[in-house]
Amino acid sequence: MAQLAFRNVTLGYDRHPAVHHLNGEVASGALVAVIGPNGAGKSTLLRGIVGILKPLDGSIHLGGLDSRDIAYLPQSAEIDRSFPISVFDFVGTGLWRDAGLFGGIGKVARVKILRAIASVGLNGFENRSIGTLSGGQMQRVLFARVLLQNARVIVLDEPFNAIDSKTTADLLALVKQWHGEGRTVLAALHDMEMVRTHFTETLILARGPVAWGPTAEVLTPENLMVAMRMCEAFDDSAAACAADDAHSQAA
């Protein structure tokens, strides 16, 4: 059964497509790596899935889920780490669905938060300000928040960037645990060896889909070469997309 379905999805900024005409489905419980060079549209696609970015064209179906029920791990550069918030409080934001605007953080919730922090190996860091953490520790904090969200679909934007091999191994084990629990996981990644070894399905993006399917079939030198040749720059004088016209006429 499809958990996510993309119907001629185009996502982008200021009318310029960053991901062009994506069609396909992600099965419930799938473990999908989204790969491609910088600027290929990986983060844009993930933002479209979690509802931060509305498609310029086409649609994304979430298999009956609300986009707010999807756990999203943003790139840590998007987080203002100078803000005075403790690890406990930051991880606790993962309980938003239960607590909302006014809900209290009671004893049960506190135990959940502490367990999530312990699960990522950060015992004793509860009262530390997030601004005092290393890059790897911050990444563990973000994973703890995703744990707490307890979501059916988990979307990870470059979760293993700039962290050491021990932290990567620990966090990768969590990803595999989520997959084992039947959750749907999509992760934007750069490490081809990790993708080949641990991810069953791969989508190669280069501002549009290059290939999508079982990792062993998709991750070929030819496909990667096509992706590498992608043009990063937006063309300000580009004409309106003819494929969109054809699609709307067909519809």
Place this chain on the structure above:
Amino acid sequence: MIYDALIGPFTEFEFMRRALAAVIALSLAGAPIGVFLMLRRMSLVGDAMAHAILPGAAVGFLLSGLNLFAMTAGGLIAGFAVAILAGVVARSTGLKEDASLATFYLASLALGVTIVSIKGTNIDLLHVLFGNILAMDDQTLLVVAFNATVTLLVLAVIYRPLVIESVDPLFLRTVSRAGGPAHLAFLALVVVNLVNGFQALGTLLAVGLMILPAGVARFWSRDLTAMICIAVIAAAVSGYAGLVLSFQTRVPSGPAIILVATVLYVVSVLFGGVGGLVRQMFPGRHLEA
């Protein structure tokens, strides 16, 4: 002697008691807003908004003279209009909010001074620009207290989304649609408190009692709750000491309050436990772990 200097003015004169009550109300509401302005890197946005309320207050002045209710209502309308327009322009066009506000506030300031100069004298203009907390009557004090109460209640409602939006806006957008409304409500609170401060400190200094105490708090704590408490105390101390200074030396009250806050800020920059200069120069022996 000390009693006469520090407490006497407030036991002896009703206008001093009213002024003290007003600065405490301003501190309780304005300082937390200032902390969020600082943490959201919007300190100068607060300054810009202070100028933006001027044309509304000036229209109130044009219609009713130095009537504080008319000027307050005008200031609120102008401030909300500029805050909402700047917020909408920034969110719908991608223009940074500070750039958007700069455009609106410059136009507002020019318009406001023009309107005041049509009817008023230079003294009126000084009153609008720098306020006069010692001339506050009971009704105005009630307005200030009411605005402060509303501010604290609304801040309690939007506190959670405001914190999350400040630290991780993308995450908030994935779990809730509260970010946009919380931001707009926050801008509205900025306006309410600027208008509140405008009665006491004038349009040019109103933002001072919000931003300077927040800056003080930044040098003493890494915890948000503690920062808010420190900012409120710093603002109240500035207000009290500024009033005493003004009473004893005949320095205008608004500038006296802001000057005391500036002294607290300088002391914090020098001796603050979190990033203070002296602490950086003499950090002490390093710890074992």
